[in-house]
Amino acid sequence: MWRHGLLALCLGLPRVALADDALPGDDTWHYGSSGQTAVDGGVVVGFPAALPTGLVAGVGAGVTTGDTLTWGARASWATATESSLPWTVTHSDLRLRVTGGLQAAPGRGTIGVRLGLGGTLVHEMRVRNQGMRAGLSGSELETSAFTLLPAADLDAVVALHIAGPWLLVTSGGPSFDILDGKLRAGWSAELGVAWQP
Numbered sequence: 001m002w003r004h005g006l007l008a009l010c011l012g013l014p015r016v017a018l019a020d021d022a023l024p025g026d027d028t029w030h031y032g033s034s035g036q037t038a039v040d041g042g043v044v045v046g047f048p049a050a051l052p053t054g055l056v057a058g059v060g061a062g063v064t065t066g067d068t069l070t071w072g073a074r075a076s077w078a079t080a081t082e083s084s085l086p087w088t089v090t091h092s093d094l095r096l097r098v099t100g101g102l103q104a105a106p107g108r109g110t111i112g113v114r115l116g117l118g119g120t121l122v123h124e125m126r127v128r129n130q131g132m133r134a135g136l137s138g139s140e141l142e143t144s145a146f147t148l149l150p151a152a153d154l155d156a157v158v159a160l161h162i163a164g165p166w167l168l169v170t171s172g173g174p175s176f177d178i179l180d181g182k183l184r185a186g187w188s189a190e191l192g193v194a195w196q197p
Contacts, residue, residue: 031161042192151177
């Protein structure tokens with residue numbers, strides 16, 4: 001009975017139709033950027049630079065300037081943790097790249113290819129599983145090491161103007177580094193947003 005009374009009360013209350021005010025205007029999805037510089041950031045996934053298995057995940061950012069020919073700089077930080085019977089190994093990769101590329105801008109989007117050259121700073125931390133229970137300490141329990149690897153990335157880049165100066169950006173492709181004198185191949189990808197004033 002109370003449900004019928006509540007329904008009658010709701011139907012009898014005066015209300016204003018908001019449908020006409022809720023429609024987006026013509027300029028809601030208008031985009032415009034007169035500059036040639038874009039700053040972007042997003043999430044990064046890929047293969048670790050020195051760890052033979054697993055995936056790294058983290059964040060990345062960069063700045064790019066230019067029209068058809070572009071140049072810029074990129075940085076990303078990503079980690080991966082893998083376990084074996086005796087060890088738990090955590091790798092943190094800090095990738096620093098100077099980039100150059102080619103791009104075209106058909107319509108709302110930008111399509112391009114980007115080559116990045118630089119280094120990857122790898123921090124490895126190994127912790128012996130159940131080592132504290134066994135009474136281990138110091139380097140018997142855990143070790144930590146840094147190494148800087150020469151590296152390169154070749155990425156396909158797709159950006160789409162969403163609204164105003166904001167873009168949705170995705171990139172990905174093969175990555176290469178030199179570890180112990182051997183060339184290692186992997187891949188990395190990034191999904192994020194960019195601001196191009």
